[in-house]
Amino acid sequence: MKTETILNTIINDDSIAVMKQMEPNSVDVIxxxxxxxxxxxxxxxxxxxxxxxxVTEEWDSFESLSAYDEYTKEWLTAxxxxxxxxxxxxxxxxxxxxxxxxxILQNLGFWILNDVIWNKSNPMPNFKGTRFTNAHETLIWxxxxxxxxxxxNYEAMKALNDDTQMRSTxxxxxxxxKERLKNDKGEKLHPTQKPEALLYRVLMASTKPGDIVxxxxxxxxxxxxxxxxxxxxxxxxxxxANYITGARQRIAAVEPVSDCxxxxxxxxxxxxxxxxxxxxxxxxxxxxxxxxxxGKNSAxxxxxxxxxxxxxxxxIHQVGAAAQNAxxxxxxxxxxxxxxxxxxxxxxEYRQQVRLEMYxxx
Numbered sequence: 001m002k003t004e005t006i007l008n009t010i011i012n013d014d015s016i017a018v019m020k021q022m023e024p025n026s027v028d029v030i031x032x033x034x035x036x037x038x039x040x041x042x043x044x045x046x047x048x049x050x051x052x053x054x055v056t057e058e059w060d061s062f063e064s065l066s067a068y069d070e071y072t073k074e075w076l077t078a079x080x081x082x083x084x085x086x087x088x089x090x091x092x093x094x095x096x097x098x099x100x101x102x103x104i105l106q107n108l109g110f111w112i113l114n115d116v117i118w119n120k121s122n123p124m125p126n127f128k129g130t131r132f133t134n135a136h137e138t139l140i141w142x143x144x145x146x147x148x149x150x151x152x153n154y155e156a157m158k159a160l161n162d163d164t165q166m167r168s169t170x171x172x173x174x175x176x177x178k179e180r181l182k183n184d185k186g187e188k189l190h191p192t193q194k195p196e197a198l199l200y201r202v203l204m205a206s207t208k209p210g211d212i213v214x215x216x217x218x219x220x221x222x223x224x225x226x227x228x229x230x231x232x233x234x235x236x237x238x239x240x241a242n243y244i245t246g247a248r249q250r251i252a253a254v255e256p257v258s259d260c261x262x263x264x265x266x267x268x269x270x271x272x273x274x275x276x277x278x279x280x281x282x283x284x285x286x287x288x289x290x291x292x293x294x295g296k297n298s299a300x301x302x303x304x305x306x307x308x309x310x311x312x313x314x315x316i317h318q319v320g321a322a323a324q325n326a327x328x329x330x331x332x333x334x335x336x337x338x339x340x341x342x343x344x345x346x347x348x349e350y351r352q353q354v355r356l357e358m359y360x361x362x
Contacts, residue, residue: 015216221247276305
Protein backbone atom coordinates (compact mmCIF):
# COMPACT_ATOMS: atom_id res chain seq x y z
CA MET A 1 0.00 0.00 0.00
CA LYS A 2 1.76 3.15 -1.23
CA THR A 3 1.86 5.89 1.38
CA GLU A 4 1.11 8.72 -1.04
CA THR A 5 -2.17 7.06 -2.05
CA ILE A 6 -3.55 7.09 1.49
CA LEU A 7 -2.33 10.48 2.70
CA ASN A 8 -5.04 12.56 4.38
CA THR A 9 -7.60 9.75 4.18
CA ILE A 10 -9.42 7.57 6.68
CA ILE A 11 -9.31 3.82 6.09
CA ASN A 12 -12.33 1.89 7.34
CA ASP A 13 -10.65 -1.33 8.45
CA ASP A 14 -8.76 -3.07 11.24
CA SER A 15 -5.63 -1.12 12.15
CA ILE A 16 -3.36 -4.15 12.44
CA ALA A 17 -4.38 -5.48 9.03
CA VAL A 18 -3.86 -2.08 7.40
CA MET A 19 -0.48 -1.40 9.02
CA LYS A 20 0.76 -4.79 7.81
CA GLN A 21 -0.03 -3.69 4.25
CA MET A 22 1.53 -0.25 4.51
CA GLU A 23 5.04 0.56 3.33
CA PRO A 24 7.64 -0.02 6.05
CA ASN A 25 9.41 3.02 7.52
CA SER A 26 6.86 5.35 5.97
CA VAL A 27 5.42 7.55 8.73
CA ASP A 28 7.09 10.22 10.87
CA VAL A 29 4.93 10.06 13.98
CA ILE A 30 2.27 7.74 15.35
CA UNK A 31 -0.34 8.90 17.82
CA UNK A 32 -2.25 5.96 19.26
CA UNK A 33 -5.28 6.09 21.53
CA UNK A 34 -5.89 2.33 21.82
CA UNK A 35 -8.63 0.53 23.76
CA UNK A 36 -8.13 0.99 27.50
CA UNK A 37 -9.89 -2.25 28.52
CA UNK A 38 -11.73 -0.25 31.19
CA UNK A 39 -15.20 -1.83 31.21
CA UNK A 40 -17.25 -0.77 34.21
CA UNK A 41 -18.33 -3.79 36.22
CA UNK A 42 -21.58 -2.32 37.55
CA UNK A 43 -23.87 0.50 36.57
CA UNK A 44 -22.43 3.74 37.90
CA UNK A 45 -24.86 6.37 39.11
CA UNK A 46 -24.47 10.05 39.86
CA UNK A 47 -25.86 11.45 43.13
CA UNK A 48 -29.08 12.35 41.28
CA UNK A 49 -29.39 8.68 40.17
CA UNK A 50 -28.67 9.41 36.50
CA UNK A 51 -26.46 6.83 34.77
CA UNK A 52 -22.83 7.62 33.96
CA UNK A 53 -22.10 6.61 30.38
CA UNK A 54 -18.87 4.67 30.60
CA VAL A 55 -17.00 2.90 27.83
CA THR A 56 -19.19 -0.07 26.99
CA GLU A 57 -18.35 -0.45 23.31
CA GLU A 58 -17.36 -3.85 21.97
CA TRP A 59 -13.95 -2.59 20.83
CA ASP A 60 -12.94 -1.95 24.45
CA SER A 61 -13.84 -5.44 25.68
CA PHE A 62 -11.25 -8.22 26.08
CA GLU A 63 -11.65 -11.67 27.58
CA SER A 64 -8.62 -11.37 29.83
CA LEU A 65 -5.52 -9.34 30.55
CA SER A 66 -3.45 -11.80 28.57
CA ALA A 67 -5.76 -11.31 25.57
CA TYR A 68 -5.33 -7.55 25.89
CA ASP A 69 -1.57 -7.94 26.13
CA GLU A 70 -1.47 -10.05 22.99
CA TYR A 71 -3.55 -7.50 21.11
CA THR A 72 -1.28 -4.69 22.32
CA LYS A 73 1.83 -6.57 21.26
CA GLU A 74 0.36 -7.20 17.81
CA TRP A 75 -0.63 -3.61 17.03
CA LEU A 76 2.60 -2.16 18.45
CA THR A 77 4.64 -4.59 16.33
CA ALA A 78 2.75 -3.47 13.24
CA UNK A 79 3.20 0.17 14.24
CA UNK A 80 6.94 -0.28 14.74
CA UNK A 81 7.21 -1.65 11.20
CA UNK A 82 5.70 1.45 9.55
CA UNK A 83 7.45 4.01 11.77
CA UNK A 84 10.56 5.63 10.31
CA UNK A 85 13.86 4.93 12.05
CA UNK A 86 13.98 8.51 13.35
CA UNK A 87 10.23 8.73 13.94
CA UNK A 88 8.46 8.69 17.29
CA UNK A 89 5.30 7.22 18.77
CA UNK A 90 2.86 8.55 21.35
CA UNK A 91 0.51 6.20 23.19
CA UNK A 92 -2.11 7.47 25.61
CA UNK A 93 -3.85 5.47 28.30
CA UNK A 94 -5.23 5.39 31.82
CA UNK A 95 -4.18 3.38 34.87
CA UNK A 96 -6.19 0.48 33.42
CA UNK A 97 -3.71 -0.14 30.61
CA UNK A 98 -0.79 2.27 30.36
CA UNK A 99 1.59 0.24 32.52
CA UNK A 100 0.97 -2.85 30.44
CA UNK A 101 1.49 -0.82 27.25
CA UNK A 102 4.77 0.59 28.55
CA UNK A 103 6.06 -2.86 29.46
CA ILE A 104 5.26 -4.21 26.00
CA LEU A 105 6.75 -1.13 24.29
CA GLN A 106 10.06 -1.78 26.02
CA ASN A 107 9.93 -5.50 25.28
CA LEU A 108 9.58 -4.66 21.57
CA GLY A 109 12.71 -2.51 21.65
CA PHE A 110 11.19 0.96 21.87
CA TRP A 111 13.13 3.58 23.83
CA ILE A 112 10.95 5.74 26.09
CA LEU A 113 11.71 9.47 25.96
CA ASN A 114 9.08 10.79 28.36
CA ASP A 115 5.90 9.94 30.12
CA VAL A 116 3.60 12.95 30.05
CA ILE A 117 0.77 13.49 32.49
CA TRP A 118 -2.36 14.98 30.99
CA ASN A 119 -3.92 16.64 34.04
CA LYS A 120 -7.63 17.11 33.37
CA SER A 121 -8.68 20.46 34.77
CA ASN A 122 -12.34 19.40 34.70
CA PRO A 123 -12.32 15.66 35.57
CA MET A 124 -15.36 13.50 36.18
CA PRO A 125 -15.92 13.25 39.95
CA ASN A 126 -15.61 9.98 41.83
CA PHE A 127 -19.32 9.61 42.53
CA LYS A 128 -19.02 6.71 44.98
CA GLY A 129 -16.43 8.47 47.10
CA THR A 130 -14.38 5.29 47.36
CA ARG A 131 -11.21 6.43 45.57
CA PHE A 132 -9.30 9.54 44.57
CA THR A 133 -10.87 11.39 41.65
CA ASN A 134 -9.17 10.03 38.54
CA ALA A 135 -7.97 13.33 37.12
CA HIS A 136 -5.23 12.38 34.68
CA GLU A 137 -4.14 10.14 31.84
CA THR A 138 -0.59 9.23 30.81
CA LEU A 139 1.06 9.60 27.43
CA ILE A 140 4.21 7.63 26.64
CA TRP A 141 6.52 9.19 24.05
CA UNK A 142 9.00 6.72 22.56
CA UNK A 143 11.34 6.05 19.63
CA UNK A 144 12.58 2.88 17.92
CA UNK A 145 16.08 3.06 19.41
CA UNK A 146 18.21 5.26 21.69
CA UNK A 147 20.08 6.50 18.60
CA UNK A 148 16.99 7.81 16.80
CA UNK A 149 17.29 11.44 15.65
CA UNK A 150 13.69 12.27 16.44
CA UNK A 151 12.02 15.67 16.11
CA UNK A 152 11.56 17.72 19.26
CA ASN A 153 10.67 21.37 18.78
CA TYR A 154 12.08 22.50 22.11
CA GLU A 155 12.04 26.22 21.34
CA ALA A 156 8.46 26.06 20.06
CA MET A 157 7.33 24.29 23.24
CA LYS A 158 9.11 26.91 25.33
CA ALA A 159 7.43 29.72 23.38
CA LEU A 160 4.05 28.02 23.80
CA ASN A 161 4.65 28.05 27.57
CA ASP A 162 5.45 31.77 27.96
CA ASP A 163 9.18 31.29 27.37
CA THR A 164 9.49 28.70 30.11
CA GLN A 165 10.62 25.12 29.53
CA MET A 166 7.61 22.91 28.82
CA ARG A 167 7.22 20.36 31.60
CA SER A 168 5.86 16.83 31.40
CA THR A 169 2.63 17.74 33.21
CA UNK A 170 0.03 19.31 30.93
CA UNK A 171 -3.08 21.01 32.31
CA UNK A 172 -5.72 20.65 29.60
CA UNK A 173 -9.51 20.29 30.08
CA UNK A 174 -11.58 17.40 28.82
CA UNK A 175 -13.26 17.71 25.45
CA UNK A 176 -16.61 19.46 26.03
CA UNK A 177 -19.05 21.88 24.44
CA LYS A 178 -19.09 22.46 20.69
CA GLU A 179 -15.90 20.48 20.18
CA ARG A 180 -17.59 17.28 21.38
CA LEU A 181 -19.12 15.39 18.47
CA LYS A 182 -22.70 14.18 19.00
CA ASN A 183 -24.91 11.64 17.26
CA ASP A 184 -28.45 12.20 16.02
CA LYS A 185 -29.77 11.68 19.56
CA GLY A 186 -27.53 14.36 21.00
CA GLU A 187 -25.34 11.77 22.72
CA LYS A 188 -21.55 11.61 22.62
CA LEU A 189 -20.51 10.11 19.29
CA HIS A 190 -17.36 8.64 20.86
CA PRO A 191 -16.90 7.94 24.59
CA THR A 192 -13.23 8.98 24.79
CA GLN A 193 -12.84 11.84 22.28
CA LYS A 194 -9.60 13.67 23.05
CA PRO A 195 -9.39 17.49 23.15
CA GLU A 196 -7.75 19.21 20.21
CA ALA A 197 -5.53 21.15 22.62
CA LEU A 198 -3.86 17.88 23.64
CA LEU A 199 -3.11 16.84 20.05
CA TYR A 200 -2.00 20.35 19.17
CA ARG A 201 0.73 20.13 21.79
CA VAL A 202 1.74 16.60 20.79
CA LEU A 203 2.06 17.46 17.10
CA MET A 204 3.71 20.83 17.66
CA ALA A 205 6.28 19.15 19.89
CA SER A 206 7.24 16.22 17.68
CA THR A 207 6.47 16.98 14.02
CA LYS A 208 7.50 19.37 11.26
CA PRO A 209 5.26 20.83 8.53
CA GLY A 210 4.63 18.19 5.89
CA ASP A 211 5.31 15.25 8.22
CA ILE A 212 3.07 12.17 8.06
CA VAL A 213 1.14 11.36 11.24
CA UNK A 214 -0.53 7.96 11.57
CA UNK A 215 -3.41 7.42 13.97
CA UNK A 216 -4.36 3.71 14.01
CA UNK A 217 -7.36 4.31 16.33
CA UNK A 218 -8.70 7.39 14.58
CA UNK A 219 -12.09 7.64 16.30
CA UNK A 220 -13.69 11.00 15.57
CA UNK A 221 -10.57 12.41 13.96
CA UNK A 222 -8.96 14.73 16.49
CA UNK A 223 -5.50 13.86 15.14
CA UNK A 224 -6.56 14.54 11.56
CA UNK A 225 -8.26 17.83 12.39
CA UNK A 226 -5.20 19.19 14.20
CA UNK A 227 -2.79 17.83 11.57
CA UNK A 228 -4.70 19.57 8.78
CA UNK A 229 -4.86 22.81 10.77
CA UNK A 230 -1.07 23.05 11.24
CA UNK A 231 0.09 21.69 7.88
CA UNK A 232 0.86 18.06 8.67
CA UNK A 233 -0.38 15.04 6.70
CA UNK A 234 -2.42 12.35 8.42
CA UNK A 235 -3.43 8.75 7.85
CA UNK A 236 -6.37 7.52 9.89
CA UNK A 237 -7.49 3.94 10.44
CA UNK A 238 -10.86 3.28 12.08
CA UNK A 239 -13.20 0.26 12.17
CA UNK A 240 -16.41 2.08 13.13
CA ALA A 241 -18.08 3.71 10.12
CA ASN A 242 -20.13 6.02 12.36
CA TYR A 243 -16.99 7.53 13.82
CA ILE A 244 -15.56 7.98 10.33
CA THR A 245 -18.62 9.90 9.14
CA GLY A 246 -18.24 12.34 12.02
CA ALA A 247 -14.49 12.60 11.53
CA ARG A 248 -14.77 13.38 7.82
CA GLN A 249 -17.30 16.14 8.40
CA ARG A 250 -15.17 17.57 11.17
CA ILE A 251 -11.92 17.56 9.17
CA ALA A 252 -13.61 19.01 6.07
CA ALA A 253 -14.59 22.06 8.13
CA VAL A 254 -11.01 22.74 9.27
CA GLU A 255 -9.28 25.75 7.74
CA PRO A 256 -5.49 25.23 7.53
CA VAL A 257 -3.34 28.04 8.89
CA SER A 258 -1.54 30.25 6.38
CA ASP A 259 2.04 29.57 5.36
CA CYS A 260 3.38 32.50 7.38
CA UNK A 261 1.46 31.38 10.46
CA UNK A 262 2.91 27.89 10.02
CA UNK A 263 6.29 29.13 11.17
CA UNK A 264 7.37 28.30 14.69
CA UNK A 265 10.24 29.13 17.00
CA UNK A 266 13.42 27.18 16.40
CA UNK A 267 16.91 27.48 17.77
CA UNK A 268 19.03 28.92 15.01
CA UNK A 269 22.08 26.83 14.34
CA UNK A 270 25.15 29.00 14.78
CA UNK A 271 28.30 28.06 12.95
CA UNK A 272 31.00 26.78 15.28
CA UNK A 273 34.22 28.80 15.43
CA UNK A 274 37.27 27.06 16.99
CA UNK A 275 39.57 29.16 19.16
CA UNK A 276 42.39 28.21 16.78
CA UNK A 277 40.75 30.41 14.13
CA UNK A 278 41.47 33.45 16.28
CA UNK A 279 45.16 32.52 16.32
CA UNK A 280 45.33 31.69 12.61
CA UNK A 281 43.95 35.12 11.69
CA UNK A 282 46.43 36.92 13.90
CA UNK A 283 43.78 38.47 16.11
CA UNK A 284 45.51 36.91 19.11
CA UNK A 285 48.99 35.42 19.07
CA UNK A 286 50.91 32.58 20.72
CA UNK A 287 52.35 33.96 23.95
CA UNK A 288 49.45 36.36 24.61
CA UNK A 289 48.01 36.16 28.10
CA UNK A 290 44.34 35.54 28.87
CA UNK A 291 42.82 36.29 32.27
CA UNK A 292 39.44 35.93 33.89
CA UNK A 293 37.35 39.07 34.48
CA UNK A 294 38.92 39.65 37.89
CA GLY A 295 42.49 39.06 36.73
CA LYS A 296 42.96 36.37 39.36
CA ASN A 297 43.45 33.46 36.97
CA SER A 298 45.59 33.61 33.85
CA ALA A 299 46.78 31.38 31.01
CA UNK A 300 49.15 31.68 28.09
CA UNK A 301 48.05 31.02 24.50
CA UNK A 302 50.01 28.30 22.71
CA UNK A 303 50.65 27.95 18.98
CA UNK A 304 48.12 25.14 18.49
CA UNK A 305 45.23 27.11 19.94
CA UNK A 306 45.37 25.47 23.37
CA UNK A 307 46.16 27.44 26.52
CA UNK A 308 48.21 26.68 29.63
CA UNK A 309 47.83 27.94 33.19
CA UNK A 310 49.71 27.08 36.38
CA UNK A 311 47.24 24.27 37.11
CA UNK A 312 46.05 22.94 33.76
CA UNK A 313 46.51 22.91 30.00
CA UNK A 314 44.07 22.23 27.18
CA UNK A 315 41.21 24.07 25.48
CA ILE A 316 39.89 27.42 26.67
CA HIS A 317 36.95 25.51 28.12
CA GLN A 318 38.98 22.85 29.96
CA VAL A 319 41.42 25.31 31.53
CA GLY A 320 38.57 27.66 32.45
CA ALA A 321 36.78 24.82 34.22
CA ALA A 322 39.97 23.85 36.08
CA ALA A 323 40.51 27.45 37.20
CA GLN A 324 37.07 27.43 38.81
CA ASN A 325 37.19 23.82 39.98
CA ALA A 326 34.02 23.34 37.95
CA UNK A 327 32.70 20.47 35.84
CA UNK A 328 32.37 22.66 32.74
CA UNK A 329 33.03 26.16 31.49
CA UNK A 330 32.23 28.28 28.46
CA UNK A 331 35.75 29.55 27.80
CA UNK A 332 34.56 32.12 25.28
CA UNK A 333 32.74 33.98 28.04
CA UNK A 334 35.22 33.25 30.84
CA UNK A 335 38.48 34.49 29.30
CA UNK A 336 39.48 38.11 28.58
CA UNK A 337 42.40 39.72 26.78
CA UNK A 338 43.83 43.10 27.83
CA UNK A 339 44.18 45.16 24.68
CA UNK A 340 46.59 48.11 24.98
CA UNK A 341 44.11 50.51 23.36
CA UNK A 342 40.67 49.08 24.18
CA UNK A 343 41.31 47.55 27.58
CA UNK A 344 39.76 44.26 28.72
CA UNK A 345 37.96 42.46 25.91
CA UNK A 346 35.97 39.25 26.28
CA UNK A 347 37.37 36.82 23.71
CA UNK A 348 33.82 36.04 22.58
CA GLU A 349 33.96 39.38 20.74
CA TYR A 350 36.76 37.95 18.61
CA ARG A 351 34.67 34.88 17.88
CA GLN A 352 31.79 37.05 16.69
CA GLN A 353 34.21 39.01 14.48
CA VAL A 354 35.48 35.84 12.81
CA ARG A 355 31.98 34.44 12.39
CA LEU A 356 30.88 37.64 10.67
CA GLU A 357 33.89 37.51 8.34
CA MET A 358 33.28 33.87 7.45
CA TYR A 359 29.49 33.66 7.24
CA UNK A 360 28.18 37.22 7.20
CA UNK A 361 25.25 38.48 9.24
CA UNK A 362 22.92 35.68 10.33
